[in-house]
Amino acid sequence: MKEGPHIALIASLIGDPARANMLTALIGNRALTASELAHEAGVTLQTASFHLGKLEQGSLICPRKQGRHKYFALAGDEVAHALEALMGIAANAGHLRIRPGPKDVALRQARVCYNHLAGEMATRLFDSMISRRFLSVEGEDVFLTTAGARFVRNFGIELDALPAKRPPLCRQCLDWSERRFHLGGSLGRAILAHIVELGWAKREQNTRALVFSRRGQALWVELTAER
Amino acid sequence: MKEGPHIALIASLIGDPARANMLTALIGNRALTASELAHEAGVTLQTASFHLGKLEQGSLICPRKQGRHKYFALAGDEVAHALEALMGIAANAGHLRIRPGPKDVALRQARVCYNHLAGEMATRLFDSMISRRFLSVEGEDVFLTTAGARFVRNFGIELDALPAKRPPLCRQCLDWSERRFHLGGSLGRAILAHIVELGWAKREQNTRALVFSRRGQALWVELTAER
């Protein structure tokens, strides 16, 4: 490939269908094996291995070896963010203007973005916490207020157990389906884990969609009401 | 190209060096002719025409004819946003960790992001307006407060002359060099135009860098101080 701006290299890595499918499969903060990714991409293992090498070379993914299994995960949430931005172009260009089907409705409602909750369910949490002064926004920085800390403790999150250093406790993350923000950071991650632990929602095998149970959704809606 | 997720198509369009150079040239919200873009890309006019057709087909750019001249601009700020997100990957992967030279310092300080100011100068404005309660953030929505309206009027922006409908008056836009937000929307656009009109800064011909004069910078720093 001819010399060009660095974004050309990154974009060309994403621009191959097999690799794009792999990256998409990894958005939900899953670490998948090379074999699983080969299956996601619909290519042979050797082709997948070749592609994974390129993605790793380009710093889009990170490998982790466990015995004979080798797991790959996105290198960071900048990658997830860029993938979502690319999806945003599709959305804005009208390619996704017509809602394709139930599965995409599910993605719009709740899905995993890297390691935290995204979609309508997520943005309503963020909005609710802003309006109830549980979160305070200053520029990019998002802080948990004292009232907010009480709120999440009541929800069942052990704040003291969260990583004290990077990633930040709270972080705004742009939600492409809602065009608004949802909560990232270690708190966002903990909330997603807690929702799953409570059985309010569960993850499906081959998708980023997070499926709330009827009861779980009711409880979540109540929790995130803007009172 | 094999069928793949839509982001593969979009990314593959960006992933060609010639096209990436064109898109980069257009980030500064310039509308450039096909000849100018051919020059930016370092290809012949016929090759450029071919590429521009593909970018237009993919809804990344919009053409506008003026006599025998045909101008192309980015299709919208989602495109600029995605391009900046791709730059963010490069930055995060350490490819730009070592500051290459004065020009990139200039880009970090002040540059044009589509149609509004970005870089350090821009994020300090956003932060300042947040902390001085000139801007109010609720989720993704950013509102100009009464005090904020007074502030920008004092600065010389005719608020009533701004477009009443889309784009929104205020909009948060992620700044890749600063990893924080700067102000987009029609107000952001107006502010950039006003800075240039006042002579505080000027745009260079072949770059997104916005060069503040010494006086302009001092005035800007004072305006955006967080008092």
Add this chain to the structure above:
DNA sequence: TTCATACTTCGATGCTAGTCGAACCATTTG
């Protein structure tokens, strides 16, 4: 009107990148 300039389209060319079979290495299991 003619000439110059901006841009588009077509066809041919060459290079690159993705693909898979084969062979190999690493780890686990029976």
Add this chain to the structure above:
DNA sequence: CAAATGGTTCGACTAGCATCGAAGTATGAA
């Protein structure tokens, strides 16, 4: 230990894409 499984590397092949010369269309200027 051998067999099975997960993964890597190499080589050959081919499809596809970017490129430019040539020819054509559209617009502006003299």
